[in-house]
Amino acid sequence: MNTKIYINGIGSISAQEANLLALKNPNLYDTSILRHCFKDFRKYIRPKEMRRMSEAVKMGVAAANASLEDANVQKISGILVGTGMGCKQDSDAFLEDMLQNQEAFLAPTKFIQSTHNTVSGQIALQLDCKAYNTTYVQSSVSFESALLDAEMELQTKNPKNLLVGGVDEISDYSIDLQRLDGQIKEENFNNLQLLQHISPGSIIGEGASFFVLSNFRQGNSYAQYFGNKMYNQLQEDELEPALRNFLQEKEITLKDIDAIILGQNAMLVDQPYFSVFSREGLKDIPQLYYKHLVGEFYTASAYAFWLACHILKEGEIPQTCKLNSIKIAQKPKYILLYNVYRGKNHSFSLLRAC
C-alpha cells in the first residue's frame, strides 16, 4: 500500500447509541436478539421513500449519509458495501409468498429489492452518484472485502473520497432457521454477561457502519487505515504466525500494537481461535470486545472498525469493552482487529492514529 488512507467520516447504527459516552451506560438486552435502536431515519430519508425500504436499506442509507455529513463531503468517487445476507427481509418475504401461493399472484416489489446490492444501489440513487458501485457478500469478511477494494481504488494521486460500509438486518422469517442451525443461544441472559455463556450459538444483532475513506488527511480525520488480510481457512495453530506475518508486511511488530479488538462471540466453535490471544506474547496486549453490545452478525466487524476510529481519535476506552485488565497506552497508536465466524472467514484489520 503506497497511498496513505484516512478515515474522514463515520456513521453507525446498531443496538447501541453511536458515541463512546453512551457506552458508559450501554443499552441492555435480556434476549438473544439485539435489534438496532436508531430512531431518526427521517433526518436522512423522505417518508415517501422510506415506506418501501427494508431495514437494511434504511440503516445503510442513514449511516452512509451520517458519515458523509461527518466528513463534510458531498461528492464521492465510489460506494462499496459489504453485507453477509443482503436484503434478507425482502428476500424472505418474496420466498414465503412464492411458496405459500404456489408460484402465483406475485408482486415484483419484494423481488426487486431482494438483490444483495440493493443498499449500494439505493445509496447511489439517493446521492445521484454514478461512480464505482459494488457489493461484497462473503460471510464475516464482507466488510473487509469492501475495505480491500477501497484500498485499491484509492491508489491514485487525485484526491478521492469513497463511501465504505457494512450492513446486515435481522429478518423475523429466518430467526427460527438460524435457531435451528444452532447460530443463536437458547438461554436468555443479560447481554453484558455474554462471556459467561459459552455455548454453540451467539446473540445476534443487526446494524450498519459506514465510513468515508479518503487518500488525504483532513483536520477532523479519525485515523489512518493501514490495511487488512483475510483467510478463508486457518487452523488454530496457524493463527498466530498469520498475525505475525501480517504485521511484518506492515513493518511493525506485536510490541507496536496498543490494543486488539476481538470479535469474541461466545460461540463454542470459535473459542480455540480466541483463546490464542490468551497465550504468552499476546496476553499482555490490551484486548477489547464488542459483540456483547451489538450482537453477532456478518458485518459486526464494521462496528469494531467504528469503535477503533473513536478510540484512536478520542483516546477513551469504554470500560464495558475491556476483555483483560492490561492498561492501554495514553495515546494509542495502533489498533488491530481480529474476527472469525464459525471457524471460517478470518480477518485482521489495522488502524493507526493520525
Place this chain on the structure above:
Amino acid sequence: MKTRVAITGMGIISAIGNTVAENFAALRNSKSGLTHLEFLETKHAKDYLFGEIKQSNAGLEQKLQLSKNNNFTRGALLAGVAAKEALRNANLETLPNDLAFVNATSVGGMDYTEKFYQNFSDKQNTQKYIEAQHPGFTTDVIGAHLGCKNLVTTISTACSSSANAILTGAKLIENNKAKQVLVGGTDCLSKFTINGFKSLMILSKNACKAFDKNRDGLNLGEAAAYLVLEDEETAKERNQPILGYCSGFANANDAYHQTASSASGEGNYLAIKKALQKANLNARQIDYILAHGTATVNNDVSEGKALQRIFENNNLPPISSTKAFTGHTLGAAGAVEAVFAILALQKQVVFKNLNFETPMPEIPIKPVTAFQSNKNEHVLSNSFGFGGNCTSLIFSKA
C-alpha cells in the same frame, strides 16, 4: 508501469456445453441451448424457454466425486465443474497456496433454500443447507473443495456480479495483492428467480430476440464460468501459454432506478467510456462487442443508446448478444461472456446473434447474422444489473 493482466485458464458449463470446447462447438454451429425445463421443479417448467444444463445434481456430484453427505447446492456443483476446468487449463491443478478466489453469484444456494425452507425443522439431513441462504456459503463450499485457503470473497451485484469479480481480480493483480486469481461466477435456475422475473413481466415464452423490434423479454439460464487471471510475468516465468489479456475494466452506476435502465443508458455509457480509458484505446479500436443484450424492451434500447454515443455516427463494429444460446445466466453472465470473448479473440471469429429479424426503430442496430471470421484485437463485453450496476470489460488478443 503496471503489470498486464493475463488470462491463463478458462472453464465453463452452460446450457450449450459442459466444457469450453463444447460451448465453442455450439457457438460455431449457431445452436441454441434453450428448452423447456426437465430438472427444476416449477409450475412454469413448460411455460417458458430456459437455458437449463441437462444434468441432475446427483450426476454432477458424481462428476466431482463428492461424498454422500456433501453440502453442495447446484450453484456450487456447476462452479466446481467449471472452476476445475479453468485451473486444469492454467496448469494449476496443484493449487498455489496464495491463489486468490473472487467468486460471484446472485442466486447462491436459493435453490435448496426454496426446496427445504418449509420443512427444515422435520428433516434433519437438510439442515446443513440452512446457511446456504447467504451467497458466501456457496463460495466457501467451492473454495474448500478446490483448496483455497487465503483470500476468498464474493461479489453480488445482480446481473453484473461476475463481470465485477473479473474487475476485482484484475485490480488484485495490478496492485500486486495476488499473482494468480480465480475469478468468475455461478448461478443455477431457481423458482425464486423464475417467479421474480415473471412478476416483472420480462420473461419471454419464445427464444429471445436481442436488438429486434419484436423482442419480448429474456430467457433465464444457468451456468458457471471461471477464468484464471495471472500477472503476466508470473505466467511467462512458468512458460504458461497466455490466452488473452484483460486490458480494460470499469464500473459505473446508472443512478436512475432499482431495476430499469435510464433511457439514455448513462451508466452503460460511463462504464464503456471508462473501460476504454483504462485500456488506453479509442472506440474505433474495438473489433467486436459482446453485448449485454438481454432482449428486454428496456435494456436493448438503453444499451444501444450508450453504444451509439460511444461509437459515433452509428459506426458500430460487429455486435452480438449470446443470451439466446445460454439464456441470461444472471450473476454468471459476465464470466460466461468473458469466455466467449476470449474464444472470439483466439479463433478470430464472431458469433451469430440468434433470432434477429427486424431492427429496433429507436436505434437500428444490425447484429451479426452468421458465425463468421473477423479480425479481432480487442473485444468489449458489457454486463448490466439491478441497482443500476453497469460493468464493461475489454479483452485483448494474446
